[in-house]
């Protein structure tokens with residue numbers, strides 16, 4: 008049975024629109040606030056993919072939208088459960104679905120909401136495994152009561168924490184957040200100068216919307232608009248002042264100073280200039296810049312550089328981190344430690360007064376509190392609840408994950424200042440104790456041992472998840488942000504060195520504080536309970552390796568939907584160790600063994616202890632090499648031969664083999680994949696087609712990651728995610744040129760169907776690419792590929808699949824009369840596939856889009872530059888088309904001739920696009936007879952180019968959106984030169 012997801016009626020436009028809304032702040036699924044995980048997929052997309060793969064291709068699109076709730080009037084379809092008819096319910100209940108790369112569970116969760124009979128979620132990493140249980144299992148099994156108990160025991164934990172004298176004396180009663188940074192001993196004057204990467208405390212425009220927690224792709228420090236005039240709800244910054252021996256911090260708070268709730272001001276953040284109430288204020292410039300490796304002493308104003316290639320500041324931080332460990336081991340005194348060339352420094356205290364924030368300079372007593380905490384830690388040294396595990400000691404990926412290790416933060420406890428650390432450790436102990444109490448309570452109520460333990464596990468898991476979030480938001484790598492959207496340690500694709508960080512009191516209602524995490528947890532849980540509690544699905548969460556799937560044995564699935572990692576995008580194992588080290592402690596017991604305390608199994612023991620009962624120290628040691636990803640540093644560290652990309656490809660291939668072996672013969676596999684670029688397809692085809700022996704049945708472009716790459720009008724890019732639909736059944740062999748010809752022929756009709764269904768831009772491109780692939784991948788062997796140095800799949804993708812896709816789309820626009828040359832195809836496809844962004848004079852093709860189109864049309868970007876068809880601007884390409892926003896169409900085309908260096912009086916014609924633009928110009932400026940004469944002249948001189956230009960004109964006249972200035976220009980040409988009624992080939996194909 009062919010399914011809806013394989014047909015042109017799969018409503019990808021609507022799905023993408025709602026998916027984009029879901030990724031934006033405010034629209035995010037409630038349970039995502041539980042704790043951060045990378046690259047989570049929008050729920051409505053996952054729901055539509057699953058449902059689309061389970062209903063037949065002739066399923067009414069109207070009914071489908073009702074089923075998944077894709078209605079224009081539904082603002083957030085993912086907040087509502089699908090509406091499954093009784094007949095469909097019956098069908099779905101017989102389906103078995105698997106997601107072997109389940110992550111934070113968008114796909115299995117939606118399968119459960121749809122009522123899929125059996126849902127299996129697999130994850131390699133213990134952290135994700137525990138989170139998946141918290142998402143998929145407990146809310147369904149325990150319902151409302153669980154929410155209440157988590158609330159109750161969360162309060163219990165907090166109350167004990169509040170009473171703990173060790174913790175109490177570390178915080179001022181009224182402080183919500185301490186903003187900390189580092190100070191270094193100046194190599195010139197010998198005094199300590201603070202290092203401040205950003206002096207802003209608050210810069211919040213009046214209508215900035217609700218303060219949201221930053222999701223993964225946040226920019227961290229220094230983001231926000233650079234220049235802005237208008238009303239500000241908050242404007243405050245720090246300013247240093249100096250005495251003979253030290254630097255003090257002053258707070259400038261304009262709202263307070265001017266006595267206004269909203270301040271009208273003009274702010275130039277780059278220059279640090281603020282104008283308000285007729286006065287000009289200077290906000291200090293940062294005195295440290297890690298990227299340039301520069302810093303300035305605020306006392307003597309000397310630049311702090313380094314010796315040779317070693318930057319003084321970095322070396323100083325390393326020294327502190329080393330001395331910290333020596334102090335805790337009892338090898339040096341606190342005095343020695345504080346003589347290190349770097350040390351922590353609290354800059355400002357943030358209080359909540361009424362509904363407003365108040366900033367106060369930190370005092371020397373505030374510093375003292377940190378030293379007090381240090382002393383307590385010293386007394387605790389050896390306690391297994393202090394996480395002394397190693398960070399992964401290698402560098403990873405392009406994002407520079409774990410760059411902070413280069414500063415001497417080599418063990419997890421060093422990621423927290425002494426106060427943060429004490430509080431986290433105390434929370435571990437209290438959560439552990441709460442777990443015991445829950446169990447005792449249940450036993451007293453007469454539950455069986457097993458049941459009581461299981462229930463305690465559920466409640467304790469949530470208390471520990473809230474702890475993970477707290478550790479993420481309150482660390483020396485969690486950045487203070489002037490937009491008051493709190494940064495967190497994992498907000499980049501790695502853990503980076505930053506300066507101003509948040510040190511958050513656990514009991515104050517503040518993003519990331521333990522108490523707040525408990526209350527968001529209640530919301531998350533309430534959502535999850537309402538999403539899954541009525542579902543008839545059976546759910547299983549497994550800790551397993553997707554490249555092997557050893558725990559599944561002989562099980563076969565009707566549907567596998569999954570979202571494997573993309574190359575070097577995220578080093579999951581190493582980064583989520585930040586959670587692992589806390590989760591493991593809060594969910595395990597402690598016991599004495601040979602006079603030493605150590606962790607002992609209690610909850611989720613399969614996640615934290617191996618088969619022999621040994622503690623799994625950190626995830627990176629146990630799992631990094633099995634994580635499907637490309638990671639140079641990693642494979643070098645573990646001594647794996649070969650290059651990282653091949654390592655990734657072979658793991659991806661293994662996982663496709665494993666999936667194919669678990670798929671029923673008539674089953675469907677649907678994979679998400681992060682890019683539409685040719686390289687991405689190469690890896691995917693090697694894995695799915697060559698190794699998995701599956702053929703592509705269809706593909707779609709999906710909005711999944713940042714809103715930037717979303718298909719909204721005017722924002723089309725070709726680097727979206729792809730969803731590929733695979734089927735079993737690859738056999739025989741064929742001549743590649745014959746397949747090519749057939750594919751172009753058939754797919755131009757598909758392209759037409761997709762366009763009729765409303766697809767455009769990248770959606771259209773990927774959908775047609777999917778259909779082209781279905782022709783090529785049905786064979787086990789393709790023969791007669793032209794000889795190149797490229798590996799087989801690369802050769803196929805670049806020289807056959809992309810060109811066939813481009814040609815099929817061009818043909819669907821009717822431009823078949825004349826065979827179009829590569830530059831003409833490039834121009835046409837850029838015009839019909841890429842939208843202009845608002846306010847831009849011309850279409851701009853980002854790098855990926857330009858590459859995709861140049862490969863598809865077999866043209867060369869340098870050549871296109873020489874022919875003045877595109878103009879390179881840094882990393883993108885401007886299409887030199889008639890200008891948008893001109894007063895008259897003739898200005899639009901005149902402008903194009905000018906930038907294209909084409910003189911209409913004595914034109915030197917290079918390409919058909921030159922002829923086209925000349926014709927467009929003549930048609931609008933010359934009297935009809937004169938125009939015809941000029942056109943004939945051009946035809947006589949360059950007959951081939953002339954025919955091509957006319958084919959282009961027809962395609963543009965029919966294919967461009969109404970707002971495009973070239974549409975009218977092309978129409979003029981066609982009308983004047985072609986007998987009326989001939990119509991476009993577009994309508995020809997339709998007949």
Ligand SMILES: C[S@@+](CC[C@H](N)C(=O)[O-])C[C@H]1O[C@@H](n2cnc3c(N)ncnc32)[C@H](O)[C@@H]1O
Pocket residue numbers: 044045046047048049107108109110111112113114129130131132135551552553554570571572573579580633634635
């Ligand atoms: C792109 S994420 C999945 C995100 C998920 N779809 C969501 O919406 O939250 C990929 C996941 O695959 C997991 N993973 C990586 N290698 C794996 C392997 N060999 N077996 C199982 N899972 C693996 C990673 O830990 C990561 O959570």
Ligand SMILES: [Zn+2]
Pocket residue numbers: 193194195196197198200304305306307308309
């Ligand atoms: Zn100095």
